[in-house]
Amino acid sequence: MLSLSLITFFALGALVASFIGVVVARLNTGEGFLTGRSRCDVCGAPLSFLSLVPIVSYLASCGRARCCGARISARAPLSEFLLGALFALSFARLGLTVTLLFMLVSLSMLLALVLYDLMHQILPAGLLTAFVLAAAATGFLSASDFETFGRSLLVAGVFALFFALIHFLSHGRAMGFSDTPLVFGLALLAGEHALPGFVFSFWIGAVIGITLLARRPHGSRIGVEVPFAPFLAAGFLLAYFTQWNPFLIAAVLP
Secondary structure (H helix, E strand, C coil), rough: HHHHHHHHHHHHHHHHHHHHHHHHEEECCCCCCCCCCEECCCCCCCHHHHHHCCCCCHCCCCCEEEHHHHHHHCCCHHHHHHHHHHHHHHHHHHHCCHHHHHHHHHHHHHHHHHHHHHHHHCCCCHHHHHHHHHHHHHHHHHHHCCCCCHHHHHHHHHHHHHHHHHHHCCCCCCCCCCHHHHHHHHHHHHHHHHHHHHHHHHHHHHHHHHHHHHHCCCCCCCCCCCCCCCHHHHHHHHHHCCCCHHHHHHHHHH
């Protein structure tokens, strides 16, 4: 029974991710996301139902469009698999509760923010607001009492202030201001695991950032823009779902 429920939530997450991909692609373009058929990004041909099945259609077509044979980006199936896995993990941890509902909404909004940041290096205010509200509700419902939630609010505020200072002191060159409300929401979502999530975010960002810089030709490393939202999301979610605390490990080392 548990396995069937996990599969169901995985499938739900993959379907939601597929819809989010459409929303993000059409956001601020004047196109509606509830009307109009999906089309091939290369030739513009309308996509059939079989081409829209999350993950399966990509694997069945070997990563190529059925209409013109062009190679399809792996971003869509990867995001579908990722959100499906996060939905299943959330159900396994929270059970069928009201908290789970707000967690799933938070994860959906977070995926939309990450995808939009990857495409445009900016975080839309509307999506940010929806995410922060959903994350705050999730954190409040997850907390054991008001005092615990109050501590989460304090920690989230400190992280947000830190990011705001980086933005203003660097005049926006080091970090965009939209990362400030994002980290505030992520800290509320992670709750007691916010500090490890904050550390993991910078570790992940440092490793990937250094790798990207190292792969660029010599002399062309100035002006490289790397969206930080994916690293923030990865770090806080890693801490939340694994409950891995590197500070506890460091404390027991001789």
